[in-house]
Amino acid sequence: MNRVYGREEIVLRARQWIDTPYKHQASLKRIGTDCLGLIRGVFRELEGFEPEDPPAYSPDWSEASGPSGFIEEAMALAARRHLCEVPTDAAALGDVLLFRISARSAAKHVAIMSEENRMIHACSGRAVAEVAFEPWWRRRLTYVFHFPGIETEWLQ
Numbered sequence: 001m002n003r004v005y006g007r008e009e010i011v012l013r014a015r016q017w018i019d020t021p022y023k024h025q026a027s028l029k030r031i032g033t034d035c036l037g038l039i040r041g042v043f044r045e046l047e048g049f050e051p052e053d054p055p056a057y058s059p060d061w062s063e064a065s066g067p068s069g070f071i072e073e074a075m076a077l078a079a080r081r082h083l084c085e086v087p088t089d090a091a092a093l094g095d096v097l098l099f100r101i102s103a104r105s106a107a108k109h110v111a112i113m114s115e116e117n118r119m120i121h122a123c124s125g126r127a128v129a130e131v132a133f134e135p136w137w138r139r140r141l142t143y144v145f146h147f148p149g150i151e152t153e154w155l156q
Contacts, residue, residue, distance in 0.1 A: 003149045005046055010094030010147055013045050014038070014112040014120040020128045024059060035110045035122045036075070039096055042112065043082070046147055051082040059124065073106050076143050083145035091144045097133075098143035107142040 016029065023032025027040045036054060044050055057074075076098060079085070083096055091097060091113055100107040111121035119133045 003047065004151050005147075005149050006151045007092065007094035010042065010046065010112065010150070011114045011120075013042050014094075014114060015130065017041060017122075017128045018120065018130060020122070022122050022124055022126055022128075024124070025054075025057065033122050033128060034124075038120070038122050038128060039110050039112070043147065046149060052078070054078070075110065076107050079110075079143065079145050083147060084150070086144050086146055088141050088144050091141070094147065094150065096145040096147070097137075097141055098145070099137065099140040100142040101140060109140075111137075 017033065017038055020028075020030055020038075021032050022034060023037075024034050025037070026032035026034060027037030027044075029041055033041060040050060040054070079096065079098060086095070093113055093115065095113045097111045097113055097119060098107045099109040099111070101109055109121070111119040113133065114120050114130055115133075117133050118130055119137070120128065120130045122128045
């Protein structure tokens, strides 16, 4: 059974990753991480386990098309296996934000909403940072997920 935790705890844990250097496919606080590694690390801290080992992936890991010719949403499919999807207009503090950087690509960048207009993420060439959740990012927001143990009104 999952723990129950508040949104503030999620943000606190994500903020503890700030200044962790960018390292592709890594997920070690203060050592190195990429955007997915940040989410994996916060998940581990909250839930006490790693939900699954991600496959090896290139920096453009979700660009391949599926058998039908449509872009496979590998990151979104993995998120659905372990997180709770909500509408994009319901994004709230502590939620996982998944972005499609270009219209012809799969959603492949991820962040944690830290305030109404801020998010925490890792970008290639930069350390984990808390940045403005600007219109540029909002236009590319494709999926939103709650962590599984998020405290909700119906649990209280």
